Amino acid sequence: MSGFVSFVGSGPGDPELLTLKAVDRLKAADAILFDDLSSGPILEHASAKADLVGVGKRAGRPSPKQHHVSQLLVDYAKAGGHVVRLKSGDSGIFGRLEEEIDALRAAGIEFEIIPGVTSACAAAAAAQIPLTRRLLARRVQFVTGHDVAGALPGDLHLQSLADPGATTVLFMPKRTFPALAEKLFATGLRPDCPALLAENVSHPDQTLQRTTMAALADQLSNEISSAPGLILFGELAETP
Ligand SMILES: C[S@@+](CC[C@H](N)C(=O)[O-])C[C@H]1O[C@@H](n2cnc3c(N)ncnc32)[C@H](O)[C@@H]1O
Structure with a gap:
């Protein structure tokens, strides 16, 4: 049986x-x-x-x-x-x-x-960011940054990702982020859009880095850690 x-x-x-x-x-x-x-x-x-x-x-x-x-x-x-x-x-x-x-x-x-x-909710909670915000973030989208071969998926809906009224959480995002950011800037997302890189969320060595899309794209084109990480972007509430 x-x-x-x-x-x-x-x-x-x-x-x-x-x-x-x-x-x-x-x-x-x-x-x-x-x-x-x-x-x-x-x-x-x-x-x-x-x-x-x-x-x-x-x-x-x-x-x-x-x-x-x-x-x-x-x-x-x-x-x-x-x-x-x-x-x-x-x-x-x-x-x-x-x-x-x-x-x-x-x-x-x-x-x-x-x-x-999900690590998406745990990252947002650790950084004290509500994933939805009245009037500012009416949608949340969970998106993978890589396809089965590890490349940036070719069929991402860029207009949705560049929507200023959404909070986006990118899973497995780090290697492909610079290429994605470039596409999003060309689609209208502002380079100074707030972003958060959250690594090892909920572990003792957790790190939360608040930055902007452009600065993060620049950083990740130079150096990528092997820690599991997520990138959140949108109108992320500021930590007091
Ligand atoms: C195969 S996906 C699984 C996601 C999982 N089912 C979830 O709901 O969190 C693995 C990816 O999730 C993210 N992830 C999972 N745990 C994480 C953690 N503790 N800290 C940061 N990112 C994490 C990373 O982007 C990692 O590459």
């Missing part, structure tokens, strides 16, 4: 940002397949008998292919028991959740999805 899979969003890294349901599923799991960004102290909630399997994908490093990860998930679930698939932030945001769901459905395996605190 097949087991059951819980997709669990681990939040941005600080174990105190796990939900109660996430902790419950981690304690109950027979096996946990986890990403790089959802490891560390979060895994201390796992039972001592659980198999802990790292399946992390990180830019610029050799990583397991997605179809191998999906197959491994199916194999663990078919062996029976309760499998947790632990993904950073919220598993439905740039987590390739759909591919793993498809694999489970094709194999007839039941699952549930436990939401998590």
Whole structure:
């Protein structure tokens, strides 16, 4: 008889940002397949008998292919028991959740999805920035800065990204940001539009750098750290 899979969003890294349901599923799991960004102290909630399997994908490093990860998930679930698939932030945001769901459905395996605190919301909270602002920011958009090959996606909707009435959060943004900024300036976004680079959000080495689009594009064309980071831009409220 097949087991059951819980997709669990681990939040941005600080174990105190796990939900109660996430902790419950981690304690109950027979096996946990986890990403790089959802490891560390979060895994201390796992039972001592659980198999802990790292399946992390990180830019610029050799990583397991997605179809191998999906197959491994199916194999663990078919062996029976309760499998947790632990993904950073919220598993439905740039987590390739759909591919793993498809694999489970094709194999007839039941699952549930436990939401998590996305790094986008955690970054905004850490910097004391509301993602929406009455009259100023009527929309929030979460956008990936890279495609499957690591390049700037060619089909980004530049007018939406240059909309002064939106707050934009770029995931995996750093390598392609200078090229994106150039396109956005040509589409009408002002170079002094406020921007925030948030790295290692919720970790002890978190950094939050307030800057402008033009200054950040210049900075990232010279130097990029390997820390996980997000870029927020728009009419970001100033920290007092
Ligand atoms: C594959 S995506 C997963 C996003 C995740 N599902 C979420 O909701 O936060 C990985 C990217 O999320 C962002 N990210 C995740 N955790 C982060 C953190 N603690 N600090 C900064 N950025 C983070 C980075 O842009 C990273 O490259």
